[in-house]
Amino acid sequence: MSDGTQGDLFAPPDPVASAPDLGTLHALIRRCTRCAELAEYRTQPVPGVGPEDARVFFIGEAPGRWEDQEGEPFVGKAGVYLTELLEGIDLDRSQVFITNIVKCRPPENRNPKAPEMQNCNGYLERQLSLLKPDLVVLLGRVAMERFFPREKITEAAGKPRKATIGAREVTFLPLLHPAFGIRRQDLKPEIARQFRVIREVLDQLD
Ligand code: URA
Numbered sequence: 658m659s660d661g662t663q664g665d666l667f668a669p670p671d672p673v674a675s676a677p678d679l680g681t682l683h684a685l686i687r688r689c690t691r692c693a694e695l696a697e698y699r700t701q702p703v704p705g706v707g708p709e710d711a712r713v714f715f716i717g718e719a720p721g722r723w724e725d726q727e728g729e730p731f732v733g734k735a736g737v738y739l740t741e742l743l744e745g746i747d748l749d750r751s752q753v754f755i756t757n758i759v760k761c762r763p764p765e766n767r768n769p770k771a772p773e774m775q776n777c778n779g780y781l782e783r784q785l786s787l788l789k790p791d792l793v794v795l796l797g798r799v800a801m802e803r804f805f806p807r808e809k810i811t812e813a814a815g816k817p818r819k820a821t822i823g824a825r826e827v828t829f830l831p832l833l834h835p836a837f838g839i840r841r842q843d844l845k846p847e848i849a850r851q852f853r854v855i856r857e858v859l860d861q862l863d
Contacts, residue, residue, distance in 0.1 A: 671779070672685060673780060674779060676783055676787070679705075679709050679784070679787055682704070682780065682783050682787065683705070685780075686704040686760050686780050687701065687702050687704065689702055689780075691776040691777075692773045692777075695759075695762070695763060695773060696761065698762065698763075698764045699720075699725055699761040699762050700726055700762075701725065702728075702760045702761050703724050703725065703728055703729065703730050703757065703760055704756065704760055704780070705754060705756030705757070705784060706729050706754070706755055706756075707752075707753055707754030707755055708754070709787065710788075711752060711753050711754035711788060712752075712753075712791045712792060712859070713748070713753040713790060713792045713794060713855065714753070714754045714756075714784075714785065714788055714790035714792070714793045714794070715754065715796060716757065716781070716793065716795055716800040717731060717735075717757045717758070717834070718757055718758055718768075718769065718796070718797055718799040718800060718834070719758065719760075719761070719762060719763055719766075719799075720757060720759075720761065720762040721733050721735075721762060721766055722762070722766070724762065725761075725762035730755045730756055730757055731835075734839050735834070735835045735836040735839055738835045738838055738839060739835045742835065743852075745849060746852055746853055746855055746856040748855070754784070754788055754790065756781065756784060757800075758774055758777065758781065758799055758800055758803055759773050759777050760777055761773075769799065778803075785822055786823065789825060790827065791827065791828065792827070792828045792829075792830060792855065792858055792859065792862070793822075793827055793828070793830070794829075794830050794855060795830065795831040795832065796832055796835065797833065797834030797836070797837075798834070800831075801813060801831040804820070805829075805831070808831070810833065814831050814851055815831075815850065815854050816831070816854075817829065817854060817858050828862070830854060830855060830858060832848070832852065832854075833847070833848050833851060835848065
């Protein structure tokens, strides 16, 4: 501390920040009741899916209806499209980690509120610090604004940039959210082009 004091030496360690592995962290998320409205409305929290050694880490907005029922992110229409987009760049869904900014479904799929994102932030931070990915893909505006709050997704999408998480340099890539391509078929070629940037970044990192 800047005033020379050490803080409360007897304060218990934060179980989220010190969770030793994804299994322990995800068990904490599954028991979370920090957001009263979401805890009441959800079927279950949706912590995330993927191997602990994944190099690519995808962040969406929040679970929708199907994700809430199945307990896995991106399993509805946008998820089927995401899986296709991954296959198009020779990535299998099982190789990457997929999660959301908020781990519980907001009522009627409304946008997550700032306090909900804040409550979930420690979970996302611990997922990132455990996995140490090379590339973090930000799917849509909500995910991008968590890291780059002053930017516009339509301008930033498809353009990789480097930033640090802790002391590690990580590549971040904002992309249009796949749900856009479901609503606007005309955007599909642009979304597929943006996904090819993931492959280019990975090839450069090899
Ligand atoms: N959209 C998201 O942002 N996340 C999901 O898990 C599903 C749809």
